[in-house]
């Protein structure tokens with residue numbers, strides 16, 4: 001009887017303990033390195049923790065991270081891992097583009113069962129001072145009335161004439177009216193709001209009064225201004241800046257899931273990248289892009305692609321930005337982007353034909369390593385794959401990415 005009572009008393013607190021997993025509040029920029037999984041090298045056949053550690057990145061070290069994986073293998077999970085790690089180790093602006101609604105949510109953690117099974121820590125990201133949440137959603141063409149979301153409208157003042165001409169179609173820019181508009185656009189003060197633009201254009205057009213095509217020019221310009229005014233994506237009436245949208249300390253999630261048209265998506269991505277660059281050039285930033293082969297494909301020539309090339313060649317190199325690119329089709333990705341990837345993850349099984357170009361162009365020597373990996377490991381679990389870094393190109397690793405503790 002006594003024995004029974006004793007064991008019961010001993011067991012009770014133990015069971016409670018088991019159920020209780022402490023929740024740790026994580027402030028921004030307080031840690032050195034964050035564990036995001038495990039790795040095994042061929043020199044060291046035991047598992048070592050795999051860290052994300054931006055402070056270890058010097059200018060020539062890894063900044064452009066490319067992730068290649070099939071559908072549902074864990075690309076976005078790796079992005080969540082890296083964003084939360086970046087949030088915890090730095091105080092730089094973070095901008096991520098999400099393709100699927102609900103992909104990123106840094107107020108969400110895995111279920112207790114998952115946490116226990118995967119053996120990950122249970123954390124909550126502390127919001128920056130004065131904010132209620134560590135993240136904000138920016139939604140172009142917003143329909144829902146959710147208070148958490150901010151409607152994203154590109155401010156007229158932040159637009160370049162080349163971008164707007166591409167967005168409206170090239171025809172405009174080849175006419176004389178286009179040249180007039182281009183000249184007016186050169187001064188930023190001329191296009192803070194649509195009224196400023198109308199005034200500036202009137203002043204400029206005045207000089208062409210005697211031109212035989214004056215009336216056609218006026219018509220063209222009128223149509224252009226009408227297009228600007230009607231466009232739901234642009235903010236033309238109020239003087240807005242990038243700081244009204246991008247918060248320097250929150251995780252800014254640009255939600256592209258409602259945009260059906262691929263050209264509009266590209267326009268938003270290109271314009272956001274330009275705006276962020278202008279505002280935060282001297283500061284390191286984090287940019288995360290999903291489905292990057294849509295924005296930087298091998299074929300085609302448009303603003304979004306030029307911006308991404310600039311991101312990986314100039315901003316990551318010279319200004320220390322961290323760029324995270326995710327793709328299912330590495331064979332369709334622009335070569336310059338692949339060449340400039342400093343860290344490459346190939347998760348799960350990816351067909352040889354899709355990897356051929358990557359293996360040939362990447363700065364990491366994956367030749368042979370991937371084939372051996374596929375031969376040795378069958379039933380590759382989610383989040384497992386190979387990882388190589390340009391810092392140590394001859395030594396790829398086998399990695400197992402953990403389930404992200406938040407995101």
Ligand SMILES: Nc1ncnc2c1ncn2[C@@H]1O[C@H](COP(=O)(O)OP(=O)(O)OP(=O)(O)O)[C@@H](O)[C@H]1O
Pocket residue numbers: 069070071072073074075076077078382383384400401402403
């Ligand atoms: N490392 C991991 N450990 C355990 N489960 C994982 C891991 N990575 C991903 N998963 C599980 O797989 C699911 C899909 O992952 P994720 O959304 O990251 O895939 P994806 O590659 O982004 O897919 P898609 O191509 O559809 O965007 C997640 O819901 C998660 O539960």
Ligand SMILES: [Mg+2]
Pocket residue numbers: 075076077103290
């Ligand atoms: Mg995904």
